[in-house]
Amino acid sequence: MCKNMKELQTVSERIFSLEQKKAQKKKEMDELEKEIKMLKNETSSYMKKRQKNELNIAGFTILFTAFARSSFDKDAFIAGESNGAELYRKYSKEIPMERVTVKVAK
Structure with a gap:
């Protein structure tokens, strides 16, 4: 706790x-x-471009992983509906993702 204005x-x-x-x-x-x-x-x-998933370069291992993540419009998807699964498929979209990891080679 400050005792005076100078400390404050x-x-x-x-x-x-x-x-x-x-x-x-x-x-x-x-x-x-x-x-x-x-x-x-x-x-x-x-x-x-080179269609590689793993490369070893100068003591490093480079890992490349391409995958698709499913996403959907949450406002359009109604779980309680009788056709909920159909709505999910209709509004579901695959988003392409890529992951690059660089680590020290063993």
């Missing part, structure tokens, strides 16, 4: 400083995530 000012400045650092780190993390995603897309394109 010091605490406030410290809070502001830490919030600024946090915002800067978040911005850096967002930029790193964006770069990682771009590089994974590039790797994915290479692996698809």
